[in-house]
Amino acid sequence: MAMAARARTNIRLPPEVNRILFVRNLPFKITAEDMFDLFGKYGSIRQMRLGTAADTRGTAFVVYDDIFDAKAACDHLSGFNLQGRYLVVLYYS
Amino acid sequence: MTPEAANNMRWEKEIEQRNRYLTDEELDDILPKQGYAIVDPPASYVPI
Numbered sequence: 001m002a003m004a005a006r007a008r009t010n011i012r013l014p015p016e017v018n019r020i021l022f023v024r025n026l027p028f029k030i031t032a033e034d035m036f037d038l039f040g041k042y043g044s045i046r047q048m049r050l051g052t053a054a055d056t057r058g059t060a061f062v063v064y065d066d067i068f069d070a071k072a073a074c075d076h077l078s079g080f081n082l083q084g085r086y087l088v089v090l091y092y093s
Numbered sequence: 094m095t096p097e098a099a100n101n102m103r104w105e106k107e108i109e110q111r112n113r114y115l116t117d118e119e120l121d122d123i124l125p126k127q128g129y130a131i132v133d134p135p136a137s138y139v140p141i
Contacts, residue, residue: 012104018111020123032132044140047120053128061124067112092124 019046019070020092021062027083028057035060042076043069061092 021039032050039045039062049061064070070091078089115123134140 013108013111019115033135033137035132036134036138040134040138040140045134045138046115047117048132048134049124049129050132051128052130056128061129063115063120063124067108 013067013071016091016093017067017071017074018091018093019064019067021064021070021074022090022092023060023062023077024058024088024090025085026058026060026087027085030082035062038077038080038082039073042073 030050032048035048035050036045039048042064044065046063046065047061048063051057051059062073064073074089074091077087080087080089
């Protein structure tokens with residue numbers, strides 16, 4: 001099914017698009033469950049890293065299995081209002 | 094082999110290359126480990 005979807009879209013992706021999303025401005029008390037609910041809607045997640053240190057709290061890395069899922073997630077979730085904070089979602093380079 | 098088909102083939106190959114499976118070691122090289130905890134999916138998470 002994914003191949004069919006990809007064949008149908010058949011669009012070229014800009015070079016900066018990749019499967020690793022860097023998310024900022026997350027609420028500190030966000031749980032893994034919330035993160036997986038929010039990001040899991042767009043596709044299967046390969047790995048997720050939540051910032052725990054003082055300087056990395058409120059940020060996270062979300063790695064998707066499929067590049068098109070990551071693009072969909074980034075397009076839809078950047079600027080998403082989560083518990084009063086607007087999410088910043090960037091492609092990790 | 095029309096030019097469009099050739100182009101599509103090249104794009105498909107490029108997408109496949111960018112979409113290849115990343116092992117854990119590769120991810121560890123790419124992503125910072127310091128200050129970040131790898132979070133494993135909760136029981137309720139069902140990959141679609």
